[in-house]
Amino acid sequence: PEAFIAADINRDGQVTALDALEVLRTAVGLGTEHAPQWVFFDAGADLSALDRNNSSVEADLQLAEIDAAVGELAMRGVLLGNMSDFA
Numbered sequence: 001p002e003a004f005i006a007a008d009i010n011r012d013g014q015v016t017a018l019d020a021l022e023v024l025r026t027a028v029g030l031g032t033e034h035a036p037q038w039v040f041f042d043a044g045a046d047l048s049a050l051d052r053n054n055s056s057v058e059a060d061l062q063l064a065e066i067d068a069a070v071g072e073l074a075m076r077g078v079l080l081g082n083m084s085d086f087a
Contacts, residue, residue: 001047002078008055009081010034015052023081036081043074 007015009022011034025032041057050057 001050002076004050004052004055005039005047005057005078006080006082007052009036011056011080013054013056015055023083026081034081036079038077038079040075040077043076045076 004015007019007023009019009026012018022032022034026035039057045057047057
């Protein structure tokens with residue numbers, strides 16, 4: 001599922017040739033409005049429904065304050081446009 005999230009660099013919810021074009025533009029140093037960026041989401045999020053036609057994930061964690069008693073905060077991070085693990 002993380003591969004679909006990473007591949008959807010333009011964040012339109014689908015992995016298409018437009019995403020590949022944006023990754024290529026970034027790789028060769030051309031300007032793009034969809035530069036690689038990190039997205040973070042809950043580590044416990046159910047990603048089993050993700051595929052190339054549905055790559056949307058709630059990636060808007062908001063932390064007002066982390067209580068020291070909590071101990072840990074479990075998140076997943078994906079770099080949009082990162083295909084190195086899959087190429």
